[in-house]
Amino acid sequence: MIGVLVVDDDFRVARIHRSFVDRIPGFGVVGVAHSGASCLDQVRRHAPDLVLLDLYLPDMFGLDVAARLRADGHDCDVLVISAAKEADAIRGAVRSGVVNYLLKPFGFDDLRTRLEQYATQRTGLYATSVHDQADIDRALTCAPRAGNALPKGLSSETDQLVRTALSTAAGTLSAAECADQIGISRVSARRYLEHLHTTARADVTLRYSVPGRPERRYRWIGA
Incomplete structure (x- = not known):
């Protein structure tokens, strides 16, 4: 079971997201937080595998919360759920190493797809015995495939x-x-x-x- 912490300042939205997660096989909600401080506290207490993190929290910006989690040594993954469409927010999330970025409002199927992708990748990371680069590529679900390499000049x-x-x-x-x-x-x-x-x-x-x-x-x- 993959433990999930739902973080959203809106109590109603947090309940909806919790209900979504609880409907997805293999996932379970271990806690709900409505502020950055509460998120940090609940991560310490519950050690979730994944944090569904809103960016607009009343006391901290979500990406600052993610940075604190890393600085404090927590190894939970972060999936951003936000209405923020600004380029800086998206760039910052990518650079912070989030596993995905889901734009609000979203439906159950949107979240299910991303959580299933996360579960597949997480299983690969934990199950793979690394002997060479190909093993690492498979674990990261980015093994080279015909026609998949970036063309010259693209980063x-x-x-x-x-x-x-x-x-x-x-x-x-x-x-x-x-x-x-x-x-x-x-x-x-x-x-x-x-x-x-x-x-x-x-x-x-x-x-x-x-x-x-x-x-x-x-x-x-x-x-």
Whole structure:
């Protein structure tokens, strides 16, 4: 059983998220916190495997809470659940090593998908005996596959930012919207998004509502 601590300043939302987690096989809620201080205290007391962490807490910013958890030596993982769409928040979450970033409001299926992905990766990390790089790649669920390597000129850091922006979008994103969100050029964003489409991680639709060439809209379809 993977123990989960739900952290959200809104009591009603926290109850909903708790009910979602309790419906997912293999997961159980070990506590609910409504502030950063309460989160830190409950992590010390309950030692959860995963913290569902809101960013907008009454006493601390969520990423500061995550940093405190690391500084205090806790090895729990963090999955951000937030309404924050700002590029700085998404970049900060990625750099903090969060396992995922789920944009509010979300439904049960959205959370279930991400928790199941987390469980699969966590099982691989604990079960793998490491003998070489291939074992590490498999444990991190990023073993090289045909057509999956980044094209020349694309960086893994920016690729992760684009993936996070796309996977947390409420609907579809254009290259221009993605670029504005994470702070890169539209041309660069288009290259990363097209790579995700080529590797079957993003779907593309065309919008004909503007004059000239149709706008390409991207939607995340898989990790």
